[in-house]
Amino acid sequence: MNYAENILQTIGNTPLVKLNTITRDIDALVLAKVETFNPGNSVKDRMAVKMVEDAEADGRLKPGGTIIEGTSGNTGMGLALAAIVKGYKLICVISDKQSQEKIDILRAVGAEVVVCPTNVEPDDPRSYYSVSKRLSTEIPNSWYVNQYDNLSNTLAHYEQTGPEIWEQTEGKVDHFVVGVGTGGTISGVGKFLKEKNPNVKIWGIDTYGSVFKKYHETGEFDENEIYPYITEGIGEDILPENVDFKIIDGFTKVTDKDAAIYTRKLAREEGVFCGNSAGAAVKGLLQLKEHFKPGEVVVVLFHDSGTRYVGKMFNDDWMRDRGFLEQDIKTASDLVAHAEKDLITVRTEELVAHAIERMKQYDISQLPVVDTEGFAGSLDESTLFKAYIDNKDLAHLAVREIMQSPFPIVKKGTSLDEVSRMINRENKAVLVDLEDGSYRIITKHDIISAI
Numbered sequence: 001m002n003y004a005e006n007i008l009q010t011i012g013n014t015p016l017v018k019l020n021t022i023t024r025d026i027d028a029l030v031l032a033k034v035e036t037f038n039p040g041n042s043v044k045d046r047m048a049v050k051m052v053e054d055a056e057a058d059g060r061l062k063p064g065g066t067i068i069e070g071t072s073g074n075t076g077m078g079l080a081l082a083a084i085v086k087g088y089k090l091i092c093v094i095s096d097k098q099s100q101e102k103i104d105i106l107r108a109v110g111a112e113v114v115v116c117p118t119n120v121e122p123d124d125p126r127s128y129y130s131v132s133k134r135l136s137t138e139i140p141n142s143w144y145v146n147q148y149d150n151l152s153n154t155l156a157h158y159e160q161t162g163p164e165i166w167e168q169t170e171g172k173v174d175h176f177v178v179g180v181g182t183g184g185t186i187s188g189v190g191k192f193l194k195e196k197n198p199n200v201k202i203w204g205i206d207t208y209g210s211v212f213k214k215y216h217e218t219g220e221f222d223e224n225e226i227y228p229y230i231t232e233g234i235g236e237d238i239l240p241e242n243v244d245f246k247i248i249d250g251f252t253k254v255t256d257k258d259a260a261i262y263t264r265k266l267a268r269e270e271g272v273f274c275g276n277s278a279g280a281a282v283k284g285l286l287q288l289k290e291h292f293k294p295g296e297v298v299v300v301l302f303h304d305s306g307t308r309y310v311g312k313m314f315n316d317d318w319m320r321d322r323g324f325l326e327q328d329i330k331t332a333s334d335l336v337a338h339a340e341k342d343l344i345t346v347r348t349e350e351l352v353a354h355a356i357e358r359m360k361q362y363d364i365s366q367l368p369v370v371d372t373e374g375f376a377g378s379l380d381e382s383t384l385f386k387a388y389i390d391n392k393d394l395a396h397l398a399v400r401e402i403m404q405s406p407f408p409i410v411k412k413g414t415s416l417d418e419v420s421r422m423i424n425r426e427n428k429a430v431l432v433d434l435e436d437g438s439y440r441i442i443t444k445h446d447i448i449s450a451i
């Protein structure tokens, strides 16, 4: 009989799959190492087990102990599988930027999950780096994994992923392209491949908001490069020990929007349903294409599965909210196509206090004013502010007493250009007649969002 002794034995030996369509502009052969085939659905199973086994071997992790890690999900999944098979407790400390699916999956495999805020400095006591460290000092018989600086991470890829790529390509690999987070994958695979053939080029995919690219190019850790970003799994605001900058030949940065769009393209054009960093890797690969010559072999590694991003990059509303959907917005009706159903209004005889309350409730800065005949006027923040300077009892006046002229009404097909020119200091918004008895509002904010 041919069976694995336990789930950990099914880790590795993932397939190498030719990309056919999405890479049509590249002359080289592009092969994807699809790490979704691991039991935890990510490359991280490999290093998670290696870190646990190395810690067991030198006594950092003792029988019945608690494993603690600050993880964005995938390493947590790998650690969870190891903890189940080997009999440990696992606490995962995760940042609130991560998808709900990742959190639910960790809980499904028995991990305790602690959620921390994303937008705090790494040395802030609330950051997930700090919380993980603190828990490991407070909980007896616990071990803090620290995938960033734990070199067993790199070693796992040096011992497994690198040799697999070398064997699968029969030593013909010329370039290796991969997203960089802790650096374990790029450094382990890169070291192995360069030892086999020093001419192999190693390319890192970074994201805007991360320090890697600039540090690699200039040696400067520039804090100005650090700001919040959406892409998951890659980029850092620290320099993890696992990133071996010497073996990396170059970095390219991919925007959040491109990473998201290419994550979807990969699924639709190749049937390869992988995560957000795979989309970034494909776009990065296209950005690097002048380095790839005809006949060369390029291997790109896809870290995890698309299932963990169904509420994000694979969700149209999520993409639209961030302006990531390629939409052709040419007319007034295109602009309001996904606006909330009902137009929020205030009546001429209502008190100003009601109008202000409604603006707060719906988080809007202007309101059309209506009476029984239709649109009778308009209110916006600057009208309110000016009126308040003249009359501190403004809240008790009727809206009719301070309102301005009604917002102009345009037809559905009015061009965006024309609508933009109608919005000015006097006129804070335009109403679109949808010709079914309903209207929508367009403000400066809507036009800026469509840029």
Ligand SMILES: Cc1ncc(COP(=O)(O)O)c(C=O)c1O
Binding pocket: 044, 072, 074, 075, 179, 180, 181, 182, 183, 184, 185, 186, 232, 233, 234, 275, 276, 277, 278, 303, 304
């Ligand atoms: C989805 C995803 N992509 C990419 C990476 C980066 O890999 P590495 O940490 O080996 O650099 C990670 C690591 O957390 C990840 O979870």
